[in-house]
Amino acid sequence: MRIAIAGAGAVGRSIAQELVADGHQVMLIERDRAHFEPHTVEQAEWVQADACELSSLEDAGLQLCDVVIAATGDDKVNLVVSLLAKTEFAVRRVVARINVPSNEWLFTKAWGVDVAVSTPRILSALVEEAVTVGDVVRLVTLQQGQANLVEITLTEDTPLAGTPVRDLALPRDAALVTILRGGRVIVPTPDDALEGGDELLFVAAQDVEREIRTALGY
Template identity: 75%
Template sequence: MRIAIAGAGAVGQSIARELLEGDHEVLLIERSVRSYQPNSIPGAEWMLADACELASLEEAGMQSCDVVIAATGDDKVNLVVSLLAKTEFAVRRVVARVNDPLNEWLFTEAWGVDVAVSTPRMLAAMVEEAVNVGDLVRLMTLRQGQANLVEVTLPQNTPLAGRRVRDLKLPSDAALVSILRGGRVIVPQADDPLEAGDELLFVASSNVEDEISAVIHGEA
């Protein structure tokens, strides 16, 4: 895939390195001369330009990108980049970084954002996950489908211990996508047993999260 990243700061460069390891074609767009460091990631294509300018995106060949990642430290810039990528160049997938959680409500389809990634929210979710065993924790919002990635760790006294995945009576707008057990990542199959301490990852719409919680606690 060809992936454009707006913002070549520490976050943008880290993303670029990961994507290059996956054999993707990466373009880094940076407007600051100080952060424009092609030698730091020679495997990527670099462009010194303002990603908020339509002419710059045209020159970058944005229309040929499969994914655009707005990763600058300015939420206003990330919103403008997302909107231009989606509306002017019909980029299939737009991912935007949210720097201030108070701005998260803006990062929706209306601004061209398919997936909004809020670092403060994710860090808070990790803390909640560590201390609130048995509680449903929202890890990420997937804007395009108005769904969330949520996690719950089964407590030691879980009523689901020994039950099988097929026994989970989940609502129609929810799906169990992975089980984390120790150092293993398990793709759930119908006959897989559940154990105390399992971390269950679900993709679900917001309005069924309470139903998932009820299932986990044996109330449904």
């Protein structure tokens, strides 16, 4: 897969290194000479250009990319890159980094964004997930807000211990997709029973998150 990354700062380079290691063709586009360091990801193609300029993207061959990742530290730039990638180059998948949480509402399909990744939101969710028991923690927003990946950790003395998954009175727009138990990752079947301390991962519509909590007795 050919992937273009706009922004070769610490985040862009880290993403590039991971993708190269997985066997993808990666092109890093960077305007700032201070961040133009091809030796840091030698297997990637480096282009020194302004990713907000249509002609620069044409010269770089963005139309040949399967995925574009807008990973700069400037939300305005990431939005412009996303819009150009989708509308001018028909890139199939556009992923954009959100730096300022208050800008999250802008990162939608109207701006060409297929997947928006908010670093502050992810970090706060991970902190909540680490310290919160018995409450719903939203980890990732999917499909532009239509659904979320949420987590809830059962208390050790939960009355649901021994209850099979099929007996959970979950709301209609919620699905239990994974149970994390110790070092195990369990894809639940109707006959699997819950245990105290289980971390439950759901894909759910935002408006039923409270109902999930109620169904689990919290």
